[in-house]
Amino acid sequence: MAGGRAPAWRGGFGRLWTAAVVSRFGDALRTAALPLIAVRLTDDPLVVASVTACGYLPWLLFGLLGGAIADRVDQRRAMWAVDTVRGALVALFALAVGLGHASIVLLIALAFTLTTLQTLFDNASTALLPSLVDRGSLGSANARLMTGQQLAGGLLAAPLVPLLLTVGAATPFTADAASYLLAAALVASVRVRAPEREPRPAGSTLRTEIAEGLRALWRDRVLRATCTATLLCNIGMGALIATLVLHATRWLHTGNAGYAAAMTAYAAGSLCGGFVAQRVAGRVGRARSLLLAGAVQTASLVLMGIVRHLGALLVGMALLGVMNMVWNVNQVTLMQQRSPESIVGRISSAFRTASTSGAPLGALLGGAVAGAYGLNGPALFAAGLFAFAVISLIPAVKPDVSVVDPHDGATTGHVKT
Template sequence: MVSRFGDALRTAALPLLAVQLTDDPLVVASVTACGYVPWLLFGLIGGAVADRVDQRRAMWAVDLVRGMLVACFALAVGLGHASILLLLALAFALTTLQTLFDNAATALLPSLVPQEALGSANARLMTGQQLAGGLLAGPFVPLLLTIGAAMPFVADAGTYLLAAALVASLRVRPPEREPRPAGSTLRAETGEGVRALWRDRALRAVCVATLLCNIGMGALIATLVLHVTGWLHAGNAAYAAAMTVYAAGSLAGGLLAQRIARRTGRVRALLLGGSVQTASLVLMGTVPHLAALLVGMLLLGAMGMVWNVNQVTLMQQRSPESMLGRIAAAFRTASTSGAPLGALLGGAVAGAYGLNAPALLAAVVFALAVTSLIPARKPDVPVVAPDDATTAHVQR
């Protein structure tokens, strides 16, 4: 949660810094897009490595390296050497390291809590991350920027280093793994993860839907600063307010996620969340008023958390423990590939049709995501597949 606080500062500050360096919507959107591309290149490898190594050690080592990278970037900004190229390089490097960190974190959690408590654990974890990274961090962005353009990045570097120390201090049971077959390669192991994901009808449907949602969110987030400052003619404080309201909605969604899942099942919870998000995006893209944006971001955050908690829990419950890192990597690589595409589409659409067009584009894509989930809406069967099988035997 500590590093999420710094991440939120950096995520909010990067677009604002990019706008100071260029007024081209496509170039601004490229900063966000570049932060997703490493998932396409290294995501599957990150999952295979996460299944091989001590996940706790991998997490603190990654945070240590990320802290040093952001500290160097903060120094460059402070000395007046910031450039779009440097922003792109930072986004690419941090996400490359994140491919290992996120897969290791997903695979580590089931070894810490019972299977029946995974949903609650994910909800608490994601809610805590949003509390630290969104609601608490958002108001600090304008304050830090008044001190200096480098300050959000200085804070981010410090949180990475602190997080590395905290993770390194954890004492967890080492994961129990069977010896790998002789001659096993990363390529073969990543292929096993992809096939296991594809054979599970429920996870496959959720992956496709998440891919579509990420196209929509990529288009929206990459151009949100332009939506606020250009279409609504509001300032940096309004942009920070939108991000803070989104975080507040996420906190509420974290409290609702498990309750909704218990009543409807996890896939139906995703259907509800996607439907509400679609309506929120329509509101944001058609009503040129800050209040409409804030209401839309509140609902978008709440239902986004409902989506995230149930999507991750479903994957953890239906995956063999020894393959969870690879299945998670295959899922994230496939679904995250939509974000850079969406970011570039958002920039192009904003330039061609207006600064509110990305929100409307996102609404259309979210509607398609909801539609793609309908065939998988049968009652949930949250059974954990044994380690010697794929998830193919669990069908809904």
């Protein structure tokens, strides 16, 4: 059954969930505030997009290294240490903004540094979860984590950004710093069994361990096809998100309120997606649920790109949110279930690095497309890439795909209909 069992809230998972929700609340404040501050500093679409692009670039440079380190170290300790450092950095940035020293260079530096630290944190988090819940509960655990994050980060945080900016430009970043520190304390309090790791062979290096993760990802047809599709989608989403503030405020002329409404619609859709992701997987299988999600997202992007009305933007963003959550829950669960526990971090980093590499490219392409073809161009450009992603998923849903975990729902032969 693709749906799986519900995880127990008591103990480590409950604290990890709370930490993730608190941290996501602060992240959403910062993520929504950065482009609004950027457009105050420049009106060049390519420069605005570069802020988003540099927030993804560290995955290309350090993603594989972060996964290899995550498989070597105490993952819980790595997570709270990283959040402590990130909290201090964002607090310093808030101080700089409050003193009037904000600049495009400083925004880019912050985005780059935080994502560099995130390469270790995210891979450690993905590898830690199977130690807190049994494999049959991974799907439900991922759905609850992602749904809680969207509730806090989208529905609760995003609408507050315009209001907080009227209080002071530094306010969203101050709240983000506090959220990092609280999340660090929660993760530090988690007690978890140490994963069983075989002793590393004599002479083993980070390079050879990274190569092992890459080979494992490449050999699995389901993960390989999913990674390719996610790469194409991330190029499209990078183009859309990097220019969404321009789409809302200048193409639709809705102002900051319209941009905030679009982000809220996306978050609301994501929340709904969290509740249906497991049901979709139980009906059609995890791999086929990605195919469905990609097709609906393609149609949503076309709607946003051709209909010049705030309502079309809100409907499109809501549908994108629903299907993005369906995609993410099932993609992450597939990866965790089909990966040996000792190398989850490395397979996770290989997957994330390969797929996320499209986001900075997409952000820059989005800025270029918006400048050359109009501010609705990035949405249509993204629609084309999502269509190609759907096609690239076909190898993942063929009936002869071998199943590593009998409950992953990758093939129709193991799906409860």
